[in-house]
Amino acid sequence: DAGVTQSPTHLIKTRGQQVTLRCSPKSGHDTVSWYQQALGQGPQFIFQYYEEEERQRGNFPDRFSGHQFPNYSSELNVNALLLGDSALYLCASSLRGSGARTEAFFGQGTRLTVV
Amino acid sequence: SQQGEEDPQALSIQEGENATMNCSYKTSINNLQWYRQNSGRGLVHLILIRSNEREKHSGRLRVTLDTSKKSSSLLITASRAADTASYFCATDARSGNTPLVFGKGTRLSVIA
Numbered sequence: 649d650a651g652v653t654q655s656p657t658h659l660i661k662t663r664g665q666q667v668t669l670r671c672s673p674k675s676g677h678d679t680v681s682w683y684q685q686a687l688g689q690g691p692q693f694i695f696q697y698y699e700e701e702e703r704q705r706g707n708f709p710d711r712f713s714g715h716q717f718p719n720y721s722s723e724l725n726v727n728a729l730l731l732g733d734s735a736l737y738l739c740a741s742s743l744r745g746s747g748a749r750t751e752a753f754f755g756q757g758t759r760l761t762v763v
Numbered sequence: 764s765q766q767g768e769e770d771p772q773a774l775s776i777q778e779g780e781n782a783t784m785n786c787s788y789k790t791s792i793n794n795l796q797w798y799r800q801n802s803g804r805g806l807v808h809l810i811l812i813r814s815n816e817r818e819k820h821s822g823r824l825r826v827t828l829d830t831s832k833k834s835s836s837l838l839i840t841a842s843r844a845a846d847t848a849s850y851f852c853a854t855d856a857r858s859g860n861t862p863l864v865f866g867k868g869t870r871l872s873v874i875a
Contacts, residue, residue: 652805654805681862681863683865685803687803688867689867690851690866690867690868691806691851691865692865693862693863693864696862704861704862706862736803736804738805738806740806740863751796751808751811752796752853752863753808754798754805754806754807754808755805756804756805757803757804757805759803
């Protein structure tokens with residue numbers, strides 16, 4: 649049973665460029681959330697996707713957008729990259745279920761460096 | 764904003780000793796989860812404790828939750844060098860499928 653997989657593992661981009669990060673959730677999970685983790689900080693919530701729609705969003709600008717596909721996989725897109733976007737981007741999957749919250753499982757992350 | 768605050772920020776112990784990390788949060792929660800992170804890689808889920816639970820065990824891990832004090836603790840017994848990592852608590856609020864809110868973490872170093 650594959651866990652959460654993210655690609656690529658590392659990425660270097662130039663300021664102003666655009667980037668797409670990918671995530672495949674754990675088998676059986678239907679909800680994908682994205683987090684940004686700066687060095688020495690805890691992860692910060694970007695947004696959450698369920699049933700191919702953005703359901704919740706954190707305090708991130710519109711340069712950050714996403715998508716969820718029918719197979720529950722997801723993409724995170726960041727436009728007009730800034731140096732401050734350099735961080736570890738984490739994807740988490742969970743099962744929305746009937747109300748009782750289940751564990752969220754994380755991928756290994758994508759390390760984005762903007763130069 | 765980060766709701767959870769782990770304490771201490773850094774902890775250094777000898778192998779075989781116990782390590783205790785604390786987490787405080789601000790609003791009412793549904794669940795509290797603890798995660799481990801090695802060298803800036805992905806988060807590994809350790810344990811989930813629900814708001815109506817007071818204590819939970821998993822192997823060498825013991826988690827307590829005190830909702831009246833809005834705090835939780837993670838105890839790692841008989842620590843090993845491999846336990847060296849950053850530990851985060853994450854909470855989700857009572858209202859629906861809210862996202863996890865993380866603290867800044869505790870950096871644990873276990874010296875062999």
